[in-house]
């Protein structure tokens with residue numbers, strides 16, 4: 001099976017993990033500090049805090065921004081469920097902003113309209129979580145201006161986007177946001193097995209992130225509410241969690257980070273190759289803004305002509321041919337859990353249209369040109385009207 005995404009592990013990565021295993025600290029050691037420092041350098045932010053995964057980092061970001069019961073958080077319906085769940089963990093109310101159906105990213109016009117309406121009924125959001133789908137950055141300048149006009153904080157769920165840029169600024173530099181989140185799950189751009197990070201330029205947010213990540217416990221004399229009782233002394237000053245990353249994971253993450261540029265350029269090279277192979281066909285790719293570099297976590301194509309049945313048939317036959325196509329994402333508001341909260345079909349029509357029309361093709365640094373040719377050839381043959389059955393059989397034979 002040609003996987004839609006997968007990790008790329010080198011001998012150096014393996015050695016970095018072995019070194020930690022032979023060292024004195026498997027967790028809460030120096031590999032964590034190194035990875036955090038390397039992240040701030042690479043992404044040009046002031047602070048970085050690593051987490052057990054991006055989901056826990058998102059949860060902590062909401063808590064650090066003081067999201068409480070009944071506060072309102074908005075995000076994109078086209079994302080992994082974690083982008084919305086993190087607000088619910090805090091007891092907040094979640095709502096969605098419809099996307100531009102050609103990018104799958106939050107639409108600044110839809111956001112403006114929703115803000116105007118929310119202001120009238122005094123229901124403005126406290127935090128907006130934007131998602132850079134596939135690694136293509138949202139229209140951050142416009143969204144940032146709206147955040148100033150309406151007084152909300154911004155979290156970038158950049159799980160897909162480490163290594164990318166927006167108008168010359170690195171994703172993670174938090175130029176247009178309070179906190180940026182990365183995921184280091186193995187299908188993402190770089191991996192630590194499981195892992196996530198929160199980057200910020202705010203010292204007080206960084207302090208809160210550290211506290212919430214580790215039980216709300218501190219030994220920092222500046223944070224203690226009374227004088228220290230001795231070198232053993234610590235205090236719990238808020239209710240935190242254990243959302244820490246291990247040093248084993250951090251060493252892998254730091255080693256992977258060294259290859260970030262290489263991974264992103266290889267992904268872009270393959271994406272450009274897909275573009276040319278698909279040019280003139282009924283499939284058009286999601287594309288980043290002109291002055292942005294996408295990290296290309298995903299290569300998503302859209303087809304505005306196919307009906308639901310075409311998509312199901314082509315998807316199934318692609319999988320049968322050994323190609324792990326995927327769909328990113330089923331709109332979050334259509335998940336049964338979210339429908340139970342009151343969301344329904346028709347609430348975010350562009351997100352629903354995006355979902356109908358989109359399919360993800362395999363993309364990762366080790367994908368070969370030969371595999372890529374096979375993927376496109378199969379996709380185009382299966383899409384030709386009338387002769388799908390024969391093509392399907394031929395593909396099975398070619399594979400074996």
Ligand SMILES: *Cc1c(COP(=O)(O)O)cnc(C)c1O
Nearest residue numbers: 053054055080082159183185195
């Ligand atoms: C992968 C992903 C997450 C969750 O990341 P984990 O590290 O698996 O918790 C959150 N949001 C988006 C957009 C993702 O792609």
